[in-house]
Amino acid sequence: MNVDIITIGDEILIGQIVDTNSAWMARKLNDEGINVRQITSISDDPEHISETFAETAKKVDVVIVTGGLGPTKDDKTKDTICNFFGTQLVADPTVLENIEELLSKRGILLNRLNRDQALVPEGSRVFQNIMGTAPGLLLKKNGCCFIFMPGVPFEMKYLMEFEILPYLRNTFQTTTILHRTVLTQGLPESMLAEKISAWEDALPEYIKLAYLPSPQGVRLRLSARGKELSLMEAGVDIQIEKLQNLIQSNIYGYDDESPAGSIGKILEKKGWTISTAESCTGGAIAALFTQNPGSSAYFKGSVVAYSNEIKTNLLGVENNLILNHGAVSREVVEKMALQACHVMNTDFAISTSGIAGPGGGSDEKPVGTVWIAIAHNGNTTSQLYNFGNDRERNIIRTCQTSLFMLRKILITL
């Protein structure tokens, strides 16, 4: 069974928004063993929409369309849908009821735009959307099943989880795909590829490997396709074990794990706590730790010491140290980490101090200069980096590198 995803909306084609909906849907469909053949983003232009629908209908069993179902005037999709399927708009009383209920909860009166949202193409199957005013719709043409959803992410997600995926599960036979991802850090793609090439060549036919570079490192994705999930799982597990023997120290986690999440697991298991003292990362490392559910078990807090005054007053870094060495120095960053452990009473601390840019650089310490320190038991490990000219990238790389430094220490303890 093949599915195409089509996203309608000029905002994607002018680059104003990133299409995160499609990635989310593709992932959910893959989890069900449904193959996504293609993702296509098209404009609001009726001709473009009709042409794409006609071409796509010839190639796949199901087409999932998002966008173009909001309450405002830039949404012409419904008329185009009616033309394509040779039908017309009719009022759906259950949709209208849902809209009225939703709006009354929010204390809003029904207006003409909302009333128009209760119009659906005649002959369509309606999926109620309790999260918003636009329903999900299903229409068929020449044996191909078109499913329409609004583009607002949490409405689309609700409809997918509770209406569309159950419908697809019941209606279509699916084969099983199993994906496992091994997350690596510290080896560039080509070196990693050489190191594991014999293992890769010996992979069984039904397991496919892909290299996915990312700011966190290279992710290795193993995909198995078959019928017996338990056999596939066992087969993939064997391959991952072999891989672990080759590159153990470069693996920081699996699948959805984040570097901060995998560190959190180690800390929680050992009963250790952590804090951060952040200058150039401005709270971003703390935010990475606290994204993870249950992080309060090991993450106690952070002092974001963006100004030197706070480095002194809250962390107790002596003013003289800053005057003599500068805020971006080994001396200051080590003291920040030690003091974070001390004032927040934690086993470990990460500290950062650097020049994220675009301003603040000098010949001696250009933009991108970053010191990172890890403190534990009164000792520190620190390192100087230069991550380049881009502010956003400097912040991200400082976060990721500090987590990598910490992880290297943790796994030796």
Place this chain on the structure above:
Amino acid sequence: MNVDIITIGDEILIGQIVDTNSAWMARKLNDEGINVRQITSISDDPEHISETFAETAKKVDVVIVTGGLGPTKDDKTKDTICNFFGTQLVADPTVLENIEELLSKRGILLNRLNRDQALVPEGSRVFQNIMGTAPGLLLKKNGCCFIFMPGVPFEMKYLMEFEILPYLRNTFQTTTILHRTVLTQGLPESMLAEKISAWEDALPEYIKLAYLPSPQGVRLRLSARGKELSLMEAGVDIQIEKLQNLIQSNIYGYDDESPAGSIGKILEKKGWTISTAESCTGGAIAALFTQNPGSSAYFKGSVVAYSNEIKTNLLGVENNLILNHGAVSREVVEKMALQACHVMNTDFAISTSGIAGPGGGSDEKPVGTVWIAIAHNGNTTSQLYNFGNDRERNIIRTCQTSLFMLRKILITL
């Protein structure tokens, strides 16, 4: 002139990565007045690639393709390209030289995979990629110009900025598109639409309006198309002025501005400073402020008080207050904000305390319960919210709502 963007790679179709490259390229192309007709993500399958190339070549002047040019074995794109264009791979000495230079800088020896990257389809124009080992390539078929780039974002960005866009600028005549976006908060899409409908109906023919809902609020995008940029700018400015008169208090900024960035501008102008005391947001508000270049002019720091111990020790929130009212309470969150102003010596402070979930909820204070306070001059404004069950959304909405609360106060001062 029309351009299509094609992204090659199974990782997008299984939802493992979000296609941010296409949005970035689309934006850059639009800035040049080049219209992006469609964005298509396809698999690594050679047949799918060839079929898509053939169909696309009939529809547009230029096709920009990313992905499939990395050093590892999952990249079969080059062979497929050769078949499609009826050519063969030949070694390009300048590409090999670039690869050798890059690797020697990183202290890495050339391996076979790297050497293969110096093979290019015979007859292609080569764009040197000084950021990585895979070059940009240009080939023509039936009058359609295909441009190939690696999928690694910073390599693609370098090639676009310094090679591809200059080439397109010199080769094709382009019309001008002007986009301006008005950023609004506090009005749902349908209410906003009603409020501005007369203005919208009176827009001149050459200006198009689109509603773009987002977690930060609804963005209104005005797009003008024409030849004289200065006339278009003047025309759009007039419309934005009219819009300001209708919804002034709901506009928080324009174009790329973020809520934190627009607040930063107000603070900097007035010479005010700010700090945060964050519990459930875990440093995310501080990270939003410090994403902005120059934020050290107004943002001094944050105490991320994830544990109660830190609320007491670093912020000086009395232990009794926490025991009597709970950490998630008006009393504690107001005290956190007041103390943040005090210990970090700032004019304003934002504080948050809530239950982000999935754990930690109770009947009285379910998951999603959040208190936010703003302190200024010894006074506080605080508010209780419930943002629902999703941890990630609770954190994002707490951040955005706290910034909205602060902005409402700032614009009255």
